[in-house]
Amino acid sequence: MEFKVLVVEDEVSINDILVSALRADGYIVKGVYLSKDAKDTLSFFKPDLVLLDINLPDESGFELCRQINSKYSIPIIMLTARNDIVDRVLGLELGADDYITKPFHIKEVLTRVKVAMRRVSKYKEKTAETYIELNKNVKVNLEGRIVYKNNEEVKLKPKEYELLEFFIKNRKKVFSREDILDKVWGFDYDGELRTVDVHVRRLRSKLDNENGATSIIDTVFGVGYVMR
Numbered sequence: 001m002e003f004k005v006l007v008v009e010d011e012v013s014i015n016d017i018l019v020s021a022l023r024a025d026g027y028i029v030k031g032v033y034l035s036k037d038a039k040d041t042l043s044f045f046k047p048d049l050v051l052l053d054i055n056l057p058d059e060s061g062f063e064l065c066r067q068i069n070s071k072y073s074i075p076i077i078m079l080t081a082r083n084d085i086v087d088r089v090l091g092l093e094l095g096a097d098d099y100i101t102k103p104f105h106i107k108e109v110l111t112r113v114k115v116a117m118r119r120v121s122k123y124k125e126k127t128a129e130t131y132i133e134l135n136k137n138v139k140v141n142l143e144g145r146i147v148y149k150n151n152e153e154v155k156l157k158p159k160e161y162e163l164l165e166f167f168i169k170n171r172k173k174v175f176s177r178e179d180i181l182d183k184v185w186g187f188d189y190d191g192e193l194r195t196v197d198v199h200v201r202r203l204r205s206k207l208d209n210e211n212g213a214t215s216i217i218d219t220v221f222g223v224g225y226v227m228r
């Protein structure tokens with residue numbers, strides 16, 4: 001299966017390095033330098049993943065991330081020259097799946113992309129098997145990675161789905177944020193504990209009902225989270 005990567009980076013040298021390395025690794029790649037060009041390219045190129053620089057000349061990478069996430073279920077890896085926790089959290093809040101701080105080693109980028117593409121590959125392999133009912137409104141097909149709420153398919157990003165599947169397979173077990181980060185993101189993910197909070201909040205916003213009913217994922221104060 002051939003995967004497509006869109007590189008959005010205004011520094012020509014970095015853009016060229018990323019595009020060349022990804023192509024050498026077997027990906028179909030397009031590189032653009034502006035937010036406007038990225039939005040135009042998304043519609044016809046249909047990438048499986050976006051590498052997105054925060055500092056673009058015509059629009060903030062954060063704003064572009066928000067717009068992409070509102071229209072597409074595409075993993076986004078943000079590139080930032082600032083090792084700032086506020087930037088990281090904001091990117092995650094707006095829908096980014098991962099971040100890489102500049103200066104970076106190209107092997108790190110390729111590894112992060114490869115991990116993300118494994119999730120994309122699983123997400124695309126849909127089959128029609130039995131659904132698990134989480135409550136009267138939400139059901140999940142673990143084989144096909146399909147989620148329905150009120151009989152309408154809910155588009156989850158790959159990492160959101162992996163987190164949901166983790167809770168489904170470990171129902172009634174309470175996990176700390178550290179445990180969840182380790183088991184869902186992997187021991188090699190240099191992330192913040194807020195990453196877990198952000199993704200739980202996004203799952204709740206997509207799957208919980210608006211009538212104030214019990215959330216699909218409960219907070220255990222002082223400990224972490226659990227799916228009852």
